[in-house]
Amino acid sequence: MMGAGGGGAFAAARGGAAQSGLPFAGIPPELQKKVDDLLATEPDTPAPTVEFSHSRYDRRRLRLRTLLAPHALALVGAFGLVLLETLALQAGPVLTQIGIDHGIRAGDKGVLVVVAAIYLVSIVANVYAARARVAWSGRVGERLMYALRVRVFSHLQRLDVGYFTGEKAGRLMSRMTSDIESLTQLFHEGLIQMVVQALTLIVVVVALFTYDVQLAMVTLFVIVPFMLVMTVWFRSASDRGYVVVRDRIADVLAHLQESLSGVRIVAAHNRQRQNVAEHRNEAGSYREANDYTAKVGAAYSAGTEVVGIAGQAIILLVGGRMVLDGELTVGQLTAFVLFLSTFFAPIQQLVNLYNTYQKGQASMSKLADLLATEPLTAERDGAVELPPVDGEISFEDVEFAYVPGTPVLTDLDLTIRAGEVFALVGATGAGKSTIANLVTRFYDPTRGTVRIDGHDLRDVTLSSLRRQLGIVPQEPFLFGGSIRDNIAFARPDATDEEVAEACAAVGIDDLVARLPQGVDTPCHERGVSLSSGERQLLALARAFLARPRVLVLDEATSNLDLRSEAKIERALDTLLEGRTAIIIAHRLATAMRADRIAVVDGGRIVELGSHDELVALGGEYADMYATWERHAAGERTAEV
Numbered sequence: 262m263m264g265a266g267g268g269g270a271f272a273a274a275r276g277g278a279a280q281s282g283l284p285f286a287g288i289p290p291e292l293q294k295k296v297d298d299l300l301a302t303e304p305d306t307p308a309p310t311v312e313f314s315h316s317r318y319d320r321r322r323l324r325l326r327t328l329l330a331p332h333a334l335a336l337v338g339a340f341g342l343v344l345l346e347t348l349a350l351q352a353g354p355v356l357t358q359i360g361i362d363h364g365i366r367a368g369d370k371g372v373l374v375v376v377a378a379i380y381l382v383s384i385v386a387n388v389y390a391a392r393a394r395v396a397w398s399g400r401v402g403e404r405l406m407y408a409l410r411v412r413v414f415s416h417l418q419r420l421d422v423g424y425f426t427g428e429k430a431g432r433l434m435s436r437m438t439s440d441i442e443s444l445t446q447l448f449h450e451g452l453i454q455m456v457v458q459a460l461t462l463i464v465v466v467v468a469l470f471t472y473d474v475q476l477a478m479v480t481l482f483v484i485v486p487f488m489l490v491m492t493v494w495f496r497s498a499s500d501r502g503y504v505v506v507r508d509r510i511a512d513v514l515a516h517l518q519e520s521l522s523g524v525r526i527v528a529a530h531n532r533q534r535q536n537v538a539e540h541r542n543e544a545g546s547y548r549e550a551n552d553y554t555a556k557v558g559a560a561y562s563a564g565t566e567v568v569g570i571a572g573q574a575i576i577l578l579v580g581g582r583m584v585l586d587g588e589l590t591v592g593q594l595t596a597f598v599l600f601l602s603t604f605f606a607p608i609q610q611l612v613n614l615y616n617t618y619q620k621g622q623a624s625m626s627k628l629a630d631l632l633a634t635e636p637l638t639a640e641r642d643g644a645v646e647l648p649p650v651d652g653e654i655s656f657e658d659v660e661f662a663y664v665p666g667t668p669v670l671t672d673l674d675l676t677i678r679a680g681e682v683f684a685l686v687g688a689t690g691a692g693k694s695t696i697a698n699l700v701t702r703f704y705d706p707t708r709g710t711v712r713i714d715g716h717d718l719r720d721v722t723l724s725s726l727r728r729q730l731g732i733v734p735q736e737p738f739l740f741g742g743s744i745r746d747n748i749a750f751a752r753p754d755a756t757d758e759e760v761a762e763a764c765a766a767v768g769i770d771d772l773v774a775r776l777p778q779g780v781d782t783p784c785h786e787r788g789v790s791l792s793s794g795e796r797q798l799l800a801l802a803r804a805f806l807a808r809p810r811v812l813v814l815d816e817a818t819s820n821l822d823l824r825s826e827a828k829i830e831r832a833l834d835t836l837l838e839g840r841t842a843i844i845i846a847h848r849l850a851t852a853m854r855a856d857r858i859a860v861v862d863g864g865r866i867v868e869l870g871s872h873d874e875l876v877a878l879g880g881e882y883a884d885m886y887a888t889w890e891r892h893a894a895g896e897r898t899a900e901v
């Protein structure tokens with residue numbers, strides 16, 4: 262299939278636009294063939310159908326077995342290739358023995374030629390089998406990792422907001438980087454190599470016993486015990502080492518992530534030197550942990566080398582005597598020594614692979630834990646679609662605690678009427694954002710119920726709820742992409758006209774017109790290229806385009822200049838029309854324009870009413886208003 266947009270667009274351009282006088286006047290006929298050739302080389306990548314559900318997903322615990330099961334057939338194929346590879350490789354010592362005993366010692370050149378030819382064939386067979394096996398297992402490994410990456414990412418999209426507050430982002434990144442990496446190693450080479458080495462070991466043991474039982478017994482009972490003791494020591498020492506290595510790399514990544522996302526604050530507070538010192542400590546601890554595992558590995562491989570060489574010397578001594586006594590041929594002894602040298606390699610390899618396996622399993626269990634984490638705001642079984650709402654929000658006897666035992670909101674009973682503009686004011690830390698977080702269902706109340714048009718938020722599907730909610734945070738996040746992508750974030754299918762309408766509604770049409778590529782101008786991550794006022798306006802345009810029934814707006818605290826402020830106020834007038842709006846107001850000017858105002862203090866609503874009512878009440882709000890008026894009067898005097 263041709264890539265969806267490409268061919269059609271070009272074909273249309275060729276047919277119609279050439280005469281239309283549009284800026285893109287079609288492809289000149291002399292270039293059409295080149296374009297067709299180019300399109301023919303485009304990859305065949307139909308748009309994937311993405312399935313994402315908050316409630317229906319694979320809940321089985323992640324295990325090696327269940328991951329591999331769908332690829333059983335491919336694995337059987339790989340096993341066949343491994344068998345061929347191993348047998349071809351181990352033919353060497355047997356052929357050498359035949360060459361010596363029946364060729365050299367019998368003086369038969371014909372045998373030597375045949376043996377050499379078979380040797381050559383076995384090497385070629387080994388090379389081809391190994392090549393096919395590596396390519397095959399690599400492909401299966403990549404498919405597994407692809408599926409796992411998508412599964413983990415999808416689950417991260419599903420988890421509740423609170424989870425990300427509790428988990429350091431750097432640690433989560435290490436799930437997706439170093440843990441996925443160690444599983445990749447396991448799937449690509451680790452597992453199949455374990456089979457290769459285990460098979461080699463079996464073939465060699467069978468060959469040793471076939472050549473001479475007595476010599477094989479010497480090998481097994483004198484040499485192997487040393488090998489085993491060292492291996493057991495190595496296993497436990499390196500296991501301990503790798504646990505530390507994994508923890509420390511996670512710390513390094515966490516520190517890196519934090520320093521990168523806080524780069525402005527770091528620069529502003531001159532923390533670079535201290536940050537470098539901290540990172541040096543983190544990286545130093547990681548290096549020490551790696552030093553330890555390297556030391557353990559070095560001691561083990563040197564030790565096994567010594568045992569291997571000593572083993573060959575013992576076999577030469579015992580076997581040599583047997584040759585002298587006529588119990589063994591020279592060819593057989595040579596084959597035995599050759600087999601012996603391939604006997605230790607698989608043991609060493611298996612132990613190394615055991616590390617890969619351990620690392621992979623540890624990563625698997627961390628990823629399994631992550632995948633088993635149920636979102637705290639999980640969708641209930643049988644959750645229903647929220648029908649189009651008028652936008653009445655009610656809190657019934659609500660209590661909420663981020664940390665069990667320390668409630669942040671208590672005894673909250675409140676009804677925000679449909680279409681009402683409702684402002685929350687109060688000191689910092691009073692609980693205003695928390696109230697908003699319950700409306701957007703970023704959290705569920707610890708006790709009581711939050712309803713929208715009478716529906717308990719926990720009974721409706723998350724997507725149908727969020728479709729009708731608009732959220733404008735204090736510090737709007739801008740994603741990599743164009744201004745258009747950011748405005749149409751909630752509705753990527755919005756038409757150009759709708760995007761333009763949203764820009765005009767919030768008054769950023771003149772800003773967009775000034776940009777070099779208009780709405781297609783790329784904006785950077787976190788919107789560093791836009792001012793904070795412009796970012797707020799862009800977020801308002803985003804909300805406007807989404808046309809939510811209920812809008813939750815956390816007003817920017819940053820001081821905006823009077824023009825930007827006026828612009829934002831005008832944008833709000835358009836945006837709030839006919840919608841229920843909950844505004845966390847940081848400026849009294851905003852609160853004053855609301856239909857009703859709630860003063861929040863210590864997790865409770867202490868005053869509730871319109872601006873005039875609250876001023877008349879003479880309580881906390883009236884005090885705030887009086888202070889604000891004095892300030893405003895002061896500013897006016899200063900201006901005069």
Ligand SMILES: Nc1ncnc2c1ncn2[C@@H]1O[C@H](COP(=O)(O)OP(=O)(O)OP(=O)(O)O)[C@@H](O)[C@H]1O
Nearest residue numbers: 426663664669687688689690691692693694695696
């Ligand atoms: N994720 C969290 N985990 C634990 N405690 C939290 C969390 N978020 C907020 N809190 C605490 O809950 C209380 C209420 O916080 P909230 O953010 O609702 O206040 P606020 O009135 O919106 O303040 P501000 O005007 O500064 O945004 C505060 O004491 C705060 O420290």
